[in-house]
Amino acid sequence: MSVAAERIERLDDLAREATSAGDEGRARYYVRLAKRIAERNRLSLPRRFKRFTCDACDAYLVPGTNARVRLQDGHVVVTCDCGAHARYPYE
Numbered sequence: 001m002s003v004a005a006e007r008i009e010r011l012d013d014l015a016r017e018a019t020s021a022g023d024e025g026r027a028r029y030y031v032r033l034a035k036r037i038a039e040r041n042r043l044s045l046p047r048r049f050k051r052f053t054c055d056a057c058d059a060y061l062v063p064g065t066n067a068r069v070r071l072q073d074g075h076v077v078v079t080c081d082c083g084a085h086a087r088y089p090y091e
Contacts (some may be wrong), residue, residue, distance in 0.1 A: 002043070004037050004041040007037055008046070011030045012049045018060070031059070055086065056082055059081070061078060063078075076088045
């Protein structure tokens with residue numbers, strides 16, 4: 001595993017911890033930093049990281065706290081507090 005991939009995973013953990021501690025601004029900073037590192041090193045973000053971050057406002061999503069999760073016609077629909085939607089298929 002490359003240094004950049006390890007750093008992205010660490011930033012994912014830090015964003016989760018910051019969100020649970022109530023520090024939304026710091027969590028957003030970690031999410032933006034991880035996205036920049038992935039972009040610079042031409043890496044794809046881990047699936048878990050993609051699913052739990054908002055593309056519109058870079059918030060780290062916690063279902064029930066700042067995100068609403070619903071099942072709809074074979075998709076999981078995640079709605080952030082900012083109003084952005086993300087849809088993921090499931091079987």
